[in-house]
Amino acid sequence: MSAVDSEAPVTIDAALIALREGRLRATELVEGALRAGHDAGERLGIYVARFDEPARAAALGAEAAYAAGGEPLVLQGIPLGVKDNVATIDGPTTAQSLVLDPAWAEEQGDATAVARLRAAGGIVCGKNTTMEFATGIPDPSKPFPLPRNPWNAEHWAGGSSSGTASGVSVGAFLGGLGTDTGGSVRIPAAYCGITGLKPTFGRVPKSGVVPFSHSLDHVGPMARTARDCALLLGVLAGHDPRDLTSVDEPVEDYVAALTGDVSDLRIGVDPLRRVCPDRDQEVDSAFAAAVETLAQLGATVIDVEIPWYNEVAAANRITSRSEALAYHLPDLRSRWFDYFDSTRQGVGAGAFFTGADYVQAQRVRRVAQGAVADLFTAVDLVVTPTTSAPAPRLDRLIEHGWRMELTHTNYWNVVGNPALAVPMGHTRLAMPLSLQIIGRPFDEASVLRAGDAYQQNTGWHGELPLSERG
Amino acid sequence: MSTEPAPEFAQILSLLTRVGFDPSIEELERLREQFELARSQAALVHCLEAARYAEPSLVYRARP
Numbered sequence: 001m002s003a004v005d006s007e008a009p010v011t012i013d014a015a016l017i018a019l020r021e022g023r024l025r026a027t028e029l030v031e032g033a034l035r036a037g038h039d040a041g042e043r044l045g046i047y048v049a050r051f052d053e054p055a056r057a058a059a060l061g062a063e064a065a066y067a068a069g070g071e072p073l074v075l076q077g078i079p080l081g082v083k084d085n086v087a088t089i090d091g092p093t094t095a096q097s098l099v100l101d102p103a104w105a106e107e108q109g110d111a112t113a114v115a116r117l118r119a120a121g122g123i124v125c126g127k128n129t130t131m132e133f134a135t136g137i138p139d140p141s142k143p144f145p146l147p148r149n150p151w152n153a154e155h156w157a158g159g160s161s162s163g164t165a166s167g168v169s170v171g172a173f174l175g176g177l178g179t180d181t182g183g184s185v186r187i188p189a190a191y192c193g194i195t196g197l198k199p200t201f202g203r204v205p206k207s208g209v210v211p212f213s214h215s216l217d218h219v220g221p222m223a224r225t226a227r228d229c230a231l232l233l234g235v236l237a238g239h240d241p242r243d244l245t246s247v248d249e250p251v252e253d254y255v256a257a258l259t260g261d262v263s264d265l266r267i268g269v270d271p272l273r274r275v276c277p278d279r280d281q282e283v284d285s286a287f288a289a290a291v292e293t294l295a296q297l298g299a300t301v302i303d304v305e306i307p308w309y310n311e312v313a314a315a316n317r318i319t320s321r322s323e324a325l326a327y328h329l330p331d332l333r334s335r336w337f338d339y340f341d342s343t344r345q346g347v348g349a350g351a352f353f354t355g356a357d358y359v360q361a362q363r364v365r366r367v368a369q370g371a372v373a374d375l376f377t378a379v380d381l382v383v384t385p386t387t388s389a390p391a392p393r394l395d396r397l398i399e400h401g402w403r404m405e406l407t408h409t410n411y412w413n414v415v416g417n418p419a420l421a422v423p424m425g426h427t428r429l430a431m432p433l434s435l436q437i438i439g440r441p442f443d444e445a446s447v448l449r450a451g452d453a454y455q456q457n458t459g460w461h462g463e464l465p466l467s468e469r470g
Numbered sequence: 471m472s473t474e475p476a477p478e479f480a481q482i483l484s485l486l487t488r489v490g491f492d493p494s495i496e497e498l499e500r501l502r503e504q505f506e507l508a509r510s511q512a513a514l515v516h517c518l519e520a521a522r523y524a525e526p527s528l529v530y531r532a533r534p
Contacts, residue, residue, distance in 0.1 A: 311518045314511035321508070336492045345500055348491065351482055352508035360512075363521040 008032045010464070012078050012174045012228040019066055019077050026066060026077030030059035030123055033079035037125060037172030044153060045145030046081075046163040046172055050126040051090040055079065058123040065121070073121030074235055080117055081167045081176035083160075084127040085134050085210040086219070087111045095210040096144045097132045098338045099331050104210075111208025112240045113177055113219050120235040125173045128163025133212050134179055135160060135324070136342030137402050138394070148394060149191060150465040151431055155391040158188030164222050165192040169465060175223035175232050179206075181213050182316055183386075183409025185220040186421035190434030191391035193423045195451065195461060196222040197229045198409075200441045201416035202247030204233070205240030211327060213320040214245065216413045225461050226422060226451030230254035233444060249442050257445035258452040263298030265450060267291075268379035270306045272388070272408050279388035279406070283433060286425035287385045290435045290454065294383070297453055302379055307371035309411060311364055316410040318353050318361040325350025342401070369415050373440075381450055382438045384408050386421040390431035408436060418444045422451045423460035432460075476512075479505045 009015040009024070018024035034052050041047050062077030082088055085095040093105030110118065118124065129147045131138055137159065138146050147162030149155040150169040157166040161178025165188035168176060178185035180198040189196030197220045204219045211217055221232035234255060239248040269291050271284060295301045324347045325332075328339075336344055375382070389406045404410070412419040417438050424435035435454070439447035455461045479502055493501060515521070 308518060311514050311521075314514040317508075317511050318515060332491060341497075344493075345497070345504060348486070348493075348501065349504040349508050351486060352477065352479075352505045353512055354477060357512040357515065360515045360518075360521065363524040364515045364518055366524045367518070367521045 008171060010171055010174070011224050012075070012231055013225070015078060015174055020072060022066070026062035027056070027059045029077060030055055030079050030125070033125060033171060033173050036170055037167065040150065040170040040172060042145070043148070044150055044157065044166045044170065045129050045147040046167040046170075047126045048084040048094060048096060048129055048144065048163070049091045051124055054090050055123050055125045062121060062123065074231065075117060076121030078122050078175065079125045079173040080122045081126060081128045081164045081173040082114055082124055083130050083134070083164050083176070083178050085130055085179055086114060086177050087208040088114050088124055088127065090124060091127060093127065093210065095133050096130050098142065099335055100133075100210065108208040112205040112242060113236050114208070116235050117177070117232075122235075128161070128167055128176065130160045130162055132340040132343045133210060133324070134181060134184055135212055136340055136346050137397055139340035139342065140398060142340055146394065149391045151193060151391070152429070154393055154395070155431065156191065156394045156397050158191030158391055160184040161188050161196070161222060165189050165194055165196070168192070168194045168222055168224060175221060175228050178220055178222045179209060180218045180220050180409075180413065181216045181320055182404070182413055183407050185218070185222055186386050186409045186419060186434070186436065187407055189222055189421040190386040191432065193426070193432030193460070193463060193465070194222060194224055195226050195229055195420065195422050196220060197233060197420045197444070197448070198412060198418065199233060199237065199444055200247075200418045202245050203249070203418070203442065203444065204236045205243040205246045207240055207242035213323040215323060216316065216320050218413065225455055226420060226448050227255065227258055227455075229420070230258060230448045230452070233448070252445045254445055254448055257449050259449060260453050260456055261298070262294060262450050262453045265381055265446065266300045266302055266379045267294055267450070268302050268304035268375065268382040270304050270382060270384050272306070272309070272384050275309055276388040276406060280427070282427050283385050283388055286433045287435065290424040291383065293454060293457055294450065297457060299450070304375060304379060304382060306382065306384070306411065307375065308364070308368055312368045312411045312414045315361040315364040315368070316414045318357050319365070319414070321347065321350035322353050322358045365414050372415050372417065376440045380439070380446055384436045384438070386434035386436040390427050390433060412438055417441055418447050420447045420451045422454060423463070424458075425460055476509060
């Protein structure tokens with residue numbers, strides 16, 4: 001059965017227009033999404049928990065608001081998914097872990113990001129699959145759904161914002177929340193053929209989100225298009241005193257920034273083949289074509305080399321493992337086997353770093369920030385492939401483990417710059433490939449503008465998985 | 471670049487065991503691989519001379 005109704009809008013932008021023009025009712029939109037989520041949910045492991053009845057009640061409220069006239073809320077009636085490490089009042093937050101105390105999430109209420117989506121009229125359809133504490137890989141021995149890829153269910157959806165990515169891809173909701181410590185918004189977005197933004201560190205509050213590595217964790221929007229991510233970011237961004245890492249910077253009108261014009265932008269191009277020389281030629285071809293598209297749109301394209309790539313990637317691992325171990329040491333001592341296999345291996349590895357290693361990793365972050373700032377005096381954006389390979393087969397992933405070096409995302413968590421993943425093609429076997437667009441800190445507007453201009457001139461973001469077409 | 475005093479796997483393992491970590495033999499092997507990877511990554515960051523005296527930013531904020 002097809003999950004996506006061929007008549008249903010697949011973007012937030014299109015749905016809002018249809019709702020405002022009265023061509024679509026909020027209850028129809030939400031029922032269609034719930035149906036798509038029901039059809040594909042179990043097969044692809046999209047949900048940890050579904051909130052069908054609260055979503056239906058909220059849809060009735062949205063419909064009444066549209067009927068009453070007046071200016072609707074920014075996301076009035078839009079069905080959304082929330083990664084299960086972000087607290088919601090509708091149901092439990094597990095972080096897909098047997099270790100996390102359910103009382104923790106109950107004490108949080110709605111995370112600030114969720115509260116902002118609801119205040120803007122968004123409707124939460126459920127909690128989406130991740131990996132335990134948003135790290136590692138799936139563990140089939142634990143009682144949680146295995147996240148599968150809508151483009152080929154034998155493959156992984158990517159992680160750790162797995163269910164949000166696969167759910168957007170099949171229309172179970174039109175957008176949602178992910179979190180990103182080393183690429184967990186952008187990697188599943190890349191693997192599932194959707195768009196995902198890791199905003200600048202401090203741009204979107206993390207209060208009410210289960211922490212893994214406090215200085216690398218980010219919350220970000222995921223949707224089909226850069227335009228939809230701009231809509232969501234406009235709602236999510238802004239200072240929150242509950243989050244000590246939240247930054248009090250003005251929030252731009254990200255949608256207004258989507259002019260379609262990139263002719264004033266200087267775009268630095270780093271294919272990163274040097275760090276992944278054995279990768280498939282298909283990635284290089286798709287990346288070259290994406291760069292050519294941006295050049296044809298008028299952008300000035302400049303070859304660059306991202307500074308200290310391997311050292312910064314190592315700083316991510318040292319920082320994330322050390323900070324995570326500080327949270328989990330007491331529970332690892334007493335509940336080693338309750339953790340996912342890859343979580344206990346990965347977090348336990350924090351014990352292999354010394355205090356001096358951690359301090360030096362923070363120094364690397366400081367100097368890398370300076371070097372990246374210097375790079376951004378010569379360019380306005382940098383583009384790379386998001387990953388050097390499409391989604392791996394799930395069985396091979398579980399048997400052989402994860403090759404993080406095939407992804408090019410964690411550098412930007414270390415330095416904090418915003419980074420957007422947009423679809424840029426697919427392999428011979430029809431698995432999605434992705435372009436990463438990086439900007440200066442707090443310049444999400446330029447990142448989204450370039451992503452939107454690219455999508456206005458390419459069709460990759462509009463493609464649906466073969467198995468899901470109506 | 472030396473990262474001495476670098477920890478030994480056996481030394482860390484004995485600490486881990488003492489505080490209650492309980493890995494199987496197969497997991498121990500994989501932890502040993504993690505140890506080698508961790509130490510090579512630690513060596514990488516210590517090799518970055520430019521960072522040696524940079525002030526660490528322990529409460530990290532992106533530069534506006």
